Amino acid sequence: EIVMTQSPATLSVSPGERATLSCRASQSVSSNLAWYQQKPGQAPRLLIYGAYTRATGIPDRFSGSGSGTEFALTISSLQSEDFAVYYCQQYNNWPPLTFGGGTKVEIK
Amino acid sequence: QVQLRESGPGLVKPSETLSLTCTVSGYSISNGYYWGWIRQPPGKGLEWIVSIYHGGSTFYNPSLKSRLSISVDTSKNQFTLILSSVTAADTAVYFCAKTLTGPFDVWGQGTIVTVSS
Numbered sequence: 001e002i003v004m005t006q007s008p009a010t011l012s013v014s015p016g017e018r019a020t021l022s023c024r025a026s027q028s029v030s031s032n033l034a035w036y037q038q039k040p041g042q043a044p045r046l047l048i049y050g051a052y053t054r055a056t057g058i059p060d061r062f063s064g065s066g067s068g069t070e071f072a073l074t075i076s077s078l079q080s081e082d083f084a085v086y087y088c089q090q091y092n093n094w095p096p097l098t099f100g101g102g103t104k105v106e107i108k
Numbered sequence: 109q110v111q112l113r114e115s116g117p118g119l120v121k122p123s124e125t126l127s128l129t130c131t132v133s134g135y136s137i138s139n140g141y142y143w144g145w146i147r148q149p150p151g152k153g154l155e156w157i158v159s160i161y162h163g164g165s166t167f168y169n170p171s172l173k174s175r176l177s178i179s180v181d182t183s184k185n186q187f188t189l190i191l192s193s194v195t196a197a198d199t200a201v202y203f204c205a206k207t208l209t210g211p212f213d214v215w216g217q218g219t220i221v222t223v224s225s
Contacts, residue, residue, distance in 0.1 A: 001170075034211035036154075043203055043215035044154065055213060087154055091210020095167045097144075097156040 002026050002090050006100035012108040013078050021103045023071040023088035032092035035064055035073045038102075039084045047086075048073065075105075083107055110135040112204050112216035119222050120198075126191040126223075130204030130216060131184070138162050138182040142207045145178070145189045147200040148218075155200075159207065160187060194223045 003026040013019045023033065031051040036044035046055040048064035051071060061076040075082055088100040116128035130143065137143060144159035160166045160178050168176050177190045191198060199222050205212035 032210060036212075043205075043218055044212070045215075046211055046213045049211040049213075055211075089154075089211065094210065095156075095159075096169045096171070097159070097210065099154040099156070101153045 001096055002029060002093055002098050004088055004090055004098050004100035006086075006088060006103045008103060009101070010104045010106060012106050014108045015080060016077050019075045019078055019105055021073045021086055021105070023066075023073070023100050025069045025071075025090055027093075028068045029090040029092035031067050032090060033064075033066070033071050034089045034091065036087045036089065037082075037084045038087065044087060078105070110206060110214045112206065112214060114202060114204050114216045114219040116202075116219055116221065118220055119224065120194050121225050122195055122223055123193055126189075126194050126198065126221060128189045128202055128204075128219065128221070129186050130188075131186050132206075133185070136182070137180060137185055137187065143180070143187050144205050144207060144212065146203045146205060146212070148203070149197075149200045158189065196223050199223045
């Protein structure tokens with residue numbers, strides 16, 4: 001099973017600032033990596049797939065990078081609606097599909 | 109557009125069997141895609157449970173496989189998760205979702221399941 005590790009667990013950022021979230025895989029997942037955003041009481045929303053391709057309707061302030069075992073999600077200028085929990089997920093070697101533990105982006 | 113909606117009992121007793129149904133609208137599940145279940149215990153992260161292809165190929169999370177089954181009813185455009193011998197550790201929000209190759213691009217709103225006597 002591929003273990004996905006996200007850091008930091010919590011990221012405190014001021015609105016308008018840049019946020020960078022990290023995701024590490026225990027073995028290479030190539031570019032088969034997705035990012036999700038989840039707000040309280042809601043289902044996750046797909047942001048990025050293929051490590052860097054934005055899903056339909058996702059603003060361009062969200063960008064993904066990386067390949068192999070190291071990945072990042074960058075939010076270029078945080079808006080109020082971006083404060084949420086973010087998860088990465090690998091789909092290169094499954095079953096099982098595996099998610100990271102999440103990074104909470106909170107208002108500083 | 110494609111929409112998914114979960115349904116099932118909100119409360120299940122320990123050792124009993126949980127059955128959850130996902131109803132799909134806006135797309136015929138017999139036309140393709142994988143359809144899956146993911147769960148989220150209170151205050152915790154996401155755990156993939158199972159995915160089924162419309163043709164019947166099924167992939168299970170090995171940690172749950174011995175207690176799992178899943179079926180598809182194309183006439184009702186639904187797929188159903190069955191989890192046996194539940195314990196408190198199965199208490200979670202259960203989501204159904206759609207995927208083509210792995211990332212889940214459409215999710216249901218989720219249904220809360222509590223395992224308690």
